[in-house]
Amino acid sequence: MRVRVRIIVIIFSILITQVVFSQNKIVVFQSDFGLKDGAVSAMKGVAMGVSPDLKLFDLTHEIPAYNIWEAAYRLEQTVPYWPAGTVFVSVVDPGVGTDRKSVVLKTNSGQYIVTPDNGTLTLIASSLGIAEIRQIDEAVNRRQGSQKSYTFHGRDVYAYTGARLAAGVITFEQVGPELPKDVVRIPYQQATLDNGKLKGAIAILDIQYGNIWTNIPGDLFKQLNLKFGDSLHVVINHLGKKVYEGKMPYSETFGAVAKGKPLAYLNSLLQLSFALNQGSFAQTNHIASGNEWSVEVWKQTK
Secondary structure, X not given: OHHHHHHHHHHHHHHHHHHHHHOOOEEEEEEOOOOOOOHHHHHHHHHHHHOOOOEEEEEEOOOOOOOHHHHHHHHHHHHHHOOOOOEEXXXXXXXXXXXXXXXXXXXXXXXXXXXXXXXXXXXXXXXXXXXXXXXXXXXXXXXXXXXXXXXXXXXXXXXXHHHHHHHOOOOHHHHOOEOOOOOOOOOOOOOEEEOOEEEEEEEEEEOXXXXXXXEEEHHHHHHHOOOOOOEEEEEEEEXXXXXXXXXXXXXXXXXXXXXXXXXXXXXXXXXEEEEEOOEOHHHHHOXXXXXXXXXXXXXXXX
């Protein structure tokens, strides 16, 4: 009898742990809406209408309009630092109202991302992996009275569903039917090393300072066996056409080079990056970011 009771207690504890793991009442919003009007506030109002106990945060609402790639990058940059059970609502949706799928992806580390499946999940699916993905059943998970609205799914479907999931009003299984573990992916140059030459993409710009952040991780870069002060040869291409070519030292700090001079360094995410000391590398060299931009790097020999 005691053994049976003990087993029941253990099973109950596991179930409680799973519920806590799945839902922590945190919702993080991302969009390309900006803060000039009431769109973001409307989404948060819908969420609070589901449960005033929710904790609402912003990732960013300054994604350039329609820029799905940047939405994908900002998720990859941010999601790993939030606890399991956090629900992200990401709305960069140029195809709103069309037949693109509305989904919730659960990562292997336990976070949830509510978003259109339009490429926004490209990087997260690769880096954190897909534990499960479900299509939102709008017959159930849609704000009441919004059925005639076709252009603000961020408010009527995504914020509403994300809030219900985070608050524990619905389980993940109640989001909708399970889908194959695959998402729409934006093609881009992945980080590779071949015969001493690194290749990668310009994943994003450090907007405030104009630095260039690549997707080349530090562990791969270190296989070039450079010391601080060694020179790198850098070529940057847009749609296969060379936009920049030059050499620069691999540096530990920006101040290791003179003002206005270029350098290569590892950024806060430990990815290979390029900068001008107290200047904008991007603006000076007319460089942007995204899947259409690529970079080649190798050790400069004398």
